[in-house]
Structure formats: structure tokens, C-alpha cells
Amino acid sequence: MSLSIVQGFSKSLAMTVLSEIGDKTFFAAAILAMRHPRRHVLAGCLTALIVMTILSAAVGMAAPNLISRTLSKHITTVLFFGFGLWSLWDAYHDSESEELAEVEAELDANIKSNKSDNKGDDDSKKNKRPLLTQFFSPIFLKAFSITFFGEWGDKSQLATIGLAAAENPYGVVLGGILGQALCQTAAVFGGKSLATQISERFIALSGGVLFIVFGLQSLFSTVES
Template sequence: MLTAILVSLAVVFVAELGDKSQLITMTYSLRHRWWVVLSGVAVAAMLVHGLSVAIGHFLGVSLPERPIAFAASVAFLLFAVWTWRARSEDGEDEVRVAEPRFVLFAIVSSFVLAELGDKTMLATVALASDHHWAGVWIGATIGMVLADGVAIAVGTLMHKRLPERFLHGLASVLFLLFGLFLFFDGGLGLPWVAVTVTAAVAALASAVAVTSWLRHRRQAAELIAQETS
């Protein structure tokens, strides 16, 4: 069992580095308190890897990928709208908004949908077929929480250094990109279209952000010039 814990922990931790789950975690940490995000990640990891262990060790069946991808894409698009609306309601000097009532459920549900059929889940399924199921479940859960904890630390550091409204806008755009990519790639099975559409939207969002930043700088310079004249 100890071997199963250590092996699955190492495999999942490495597999999560740079994965979309880390980006999703960082996105949530831009908007919500770190302990809320980490709690949601822990619950989602237990559920996802519990299901993986059941599939690999007891059932030996596969999940329908496209319906899950469709559901995940719709969820992320809704989160993008929700975050953008919250951004427009927040003030510039607000330290951190109060946690919405259902934010933990939103984090857990989005993570479960995003991880179903992901390479991390497939790795856990394979491990559970050859190792002790309880050890794989424990190790995989700890590995995911540790990897996503790194992403939370990055998001918290960004939150201390960047304006609140900018971070909320960034979180909204990231959710939009996740939703579009999952819709075209996993839902429709069009990976090149997914890459093209996601890259185009990311480029457009970057251009809008740079234009807005330059406009604000110009307005600030004009205000300073008026005050000094």
C-alpha cells in the first residue's frame, strides 16, 4: 500500500505540472481565498480519483468523453460570464470580495468535469489496475492537491502585486478560453479548430487589454499634466 501511495503521488504530481488543472486552480485563486480553492480542489481530487480507482480496479469500463467535454465547456463559459459580471460590480480598492455561497460547489464541479477523461485520471485508472486501490486513491489525491497548491501560491502572489479588476478580468478570459477549447477539442473532436479559436480569442483579449492599459496611462498622464499646470 505504501508503494502504491508513493508511486501514484509522484505520477499525478508530475502529470499535473503545467496541466489545465493548475491553470484552473490559479484562475480560481485570482478570485477567491486560497483556502476555499484548496478545499474545493481536495474534494474534487478525492471524487475524481475515487472514480478512477473504481473504474480501474473494480469496473474496467470507459467514460463517454464527448458528453463530459460538452458539460465542462458549458460550465466554464458560465463561470466566465459570472466572473466578468462580478468584476464589473467590484470596486478598484476592494481587497477581496466575500465568497459567494456556492463557490465551493462551483470549484468542485468544474474540476470534476475538467478531470474526467484527462490524462491524470487515465494514469490513476492504470495504476489502480496494478496496485493497491486505497494507496492509489490516497497518493493520487495528495499529488493533485500538492501540484495545485503550487498554482494557488502563484495566484496569491499575483493577487498581491496586480490590481483587483485586472485579475478578475484575467480570470474571466481564462475561463472563456478553457470553455472554448473543451467545446471544440473534447466536445466536437476538432483539435486544430480548438487551438485556432482559442489562440484567436486570446490574441484579441490581449490586444484589448493592451489598448485599455495604454488609454489609462494616457489619461493618467493628462491628469498629472493638468494638475501641475
């Protein structure tokens, strides 16, 4: 395994773990696993995050071919510093339990809405099931959609794009997938009790420092011809 893959792998793994632990999708997986079969929740959440990681890395890999490598390096550096400052801001201003309560309230509202929509037409809907539900569990699809759209445009997705533009994209994908697998497994099997014990402030602070370190490395790195 080449050094560039190892560097991309290690950076992506560290960034993913620190970005996803205590994130909204982490809490969503923990809460969903308390209400539905864990294997369906884990499969749905993890599949969504793997797809998101591959798509993000593909965008990052294509970036140097669309714009100059020098400009790509500058954009990546700004992204890392920006995410670092953003995480440090969150560490000192966010409430510890605010995001968990917000996610739980959103899921409860979603469940109530679905129940009201399903009243009176259960029989007709059984005969008109969407194509995807004929092949996948509804819980899998629910976990997938909540996680995928929850991650779209999130800090971790943009950071993966920037990291794939600066490092070996294959290493970034491998590290990202392993990091997502570790975080989602912890969320699903650790449950809400684990989520409530996580110090969001410490995770945000650690992530902020890590992003700034990545920014400094990008700033002082040389552009390959």
C-alpha cells in the first residue's frame, strides 16, 4: 500500500470519526435503533453514508481536473480552516443536548405525520406499494433517506470533497467508510444512552483542531505538477 493511500486513509478516518460522533445522523441512528430492528437501521444508515462518501470523494477527485491544481489547493485550505473555526465555534456556543433533542423531536413529528396520512387507506396502499418497498425493508429505506439527506451539504461531506482533492481519493474512501462503519455501529448498538454520554463540546473541539492541522498541512504543501 502506497504512502499516499495510507495518508489519505488515516486523515479520512480521523476526520470522519470526529465529524460523525455526536452528529445529527449519529443521533438519528441511535434513536431509530431503539424503535426498529437494528440490522435494518444499521444497513440503511451505513449504505447511505457509504454512497455519500463515494460520491463526495468522486467530486473531490474530479476537482483538480476541472480547475487548476493551485486553485484547488487554495480552496481546500480555506475549507479546512473554515471547518476548523466552525467546529471551534460550535464547541464554545452549542448546548450539549440541544441536537439530540432536536433530532428526537423531528423523528417524532415524522412518525405522527405518517400515522395520520396512513389512516383510512391502508388496504389501497398495500396494493400500490412503491417499487423500492418491494425489494427493501421500509425501515431500511427510512434510515437510508434520513441519513442521506441529513448528510447532504453537511460539513463532513464538504470536508470529504476537500480531503479527496488534496489526498489520495482511494485512501479517503477507505478511511471514510471504516470511520462511518465504526460510528454507525456504535450509534445503533450503543443506543441513546451512549449518545447522551458523548461530550459534543469535546468532539467539536477535537474536530476543530484536526481541521486546522489539515489546513496548515495544505497551506504549506507543494502543488504537484
